[in-house]
Amino acid sequence: MFDLTDPVFNPYASEEITPPHTREWAAKRKLARVLHQLNELAVTCNASVEEIEARTADLQVVADSLATAPRCLGTLAFVKTGDHGNYGQINHELNAVGGHSNPLAPGLNIWLEGAVAHGVARCHHAYEGPPGFVHGGYVAAIFDQFLGMAQIAGGRPGMTGSLSVRYLRPTPLDTDLTLRAEMAETVGRKTVMRGEMLAGGKVTATAEGLFIEPQRPLQTLAR
Numbered sequence: 001m002f003d004l005t006d007p008v009f010n011p012y013a014s015e016e017i018t019p020p021h022t023r024e025w026a027a028k029r030k031l032a033r034v035l036h037q038l039n040e041l042a043v044t045c046n047a048s049v050e051e052i053e054a055r056t057a058d059l060q061v062v063a064d065s066l067a068t069a070p071r072c073l074g075t076l077a078f079v080k081t082g083d084h085g086n087y088g089q090i091n092h093e094l095n096a097v098g099g100h101s102n103p104l105a106p107g108l109n110i111w112l113e114g115a116v117a118h119g120v121a122r123c124h125h126a127y128e129g130p131p132g133f134v135h136g137g138y139v140a141a142i143f144d145q146f147l148g149m150a151q152i153a154g155g156r157p158g159m160t161g162s163l164s165v166r167y168l169r170p171t172p173l174d175t176d177l178t179l180r181a182e183m184a185e186t187v188g189r190k191t192v193m194r195g196e197m198l199a200g201g202k203v204t205a206t207a208e209g210l211f212i213e214p215q216r217p218l219q220t221l222a223r
């Protein structure tokens with residue numbers, strides 16, 4: 001996964017977002033940013049039907065063009081080529097919640113200061129659940145990824161066995177959400193992490209995650 005002592009690639013060493021490690025990932029981050037913006041525009045724009053139909057046709061041309069290029073289906077497929085970086089680097093780009101090259105990711109940035117993990121995320125209107133607020137499923141997804149990365153500092157990282165979220169007040173859209181987590185306990189292969197999410201200085205949700213180190217290496221779990 002990630003070696004937190006690796007001087008070359010430790011994406012959690014500081015609050016600064018680790019730059020893309022190749023020109024390919026720099027280009028994909030740009031693509032993801034445009035698509036992220038389009039995701040928001042798809043649910044917020046109030047253009048005419050004609051305008052929407054015309055721009056959709058434009059986008060279909062782009063999608064059809066990209067679909068003709070070779071593809072790698074999943075992180076491990078990228079790893080296997082040997083040309084895209086190691087697993088940690090590729091996961092850092094493609095992860096569904098924290099990947100900087102994934103247009104679905106709500107801009108989650110994580111860093112570790114000693115035993116405490118910090119993070120920030122921001123959810124635009126495509127993440128709306130209750131009117132004006134973030135969907136609870138995305139709050140849980142952010143916690144899953146955040147606690148999941150925070151537990152790496154414990155040295156025996158595992159997959160989420162269970163995740164419990166307490167929603168204390170609605171989490172606002174278009175607002176920096178700050179995150180904080182610490183390890184509560186670790187017993188054998190099991191690590192319990194606890195964290196909180198704040199908006200404007202107020203805690204909107206807390207979470208507890210149980211992470212279980214798999215008996216087999218992660219790579220062998222993939223079909």
Ligand SMILES: CCCCCCCCCC(=O)SCCNC(=O)CCNC(=O)[C@H](O)C(C)(C)COP(=O)(O)OP(=O)(O)OC[C@H]1O[C@@H](n2cnc3c(N)ncnc32)[C@H](O)[C@@H]1OP(=O)(O)O
Nearest residue numbers: 001144145148149157158159160161162212213214215218
């Ligand atoms: C490896 C690095 C990964 C870093 C990525 C983290 C960030 C990403 C976070 C995710 O989204 S992960 C995706 C969501 N999670 C999954 O898909 C996990 C699917 N489940 C599994 O793969 C296995 O069930 C799991 C690895 C969690 C456990 O399988 P094991 O075969 O290792 O469990 P085992 O049956 O040996 O049980 C070990 C202990 O854990 C307990 N346990 C197992 N599954 C549990 C569960 N789900 N909830 C609570 N406890 C559980 C079990 O009772 C037992 O307790 P005791 O030692 O006290 O007897």
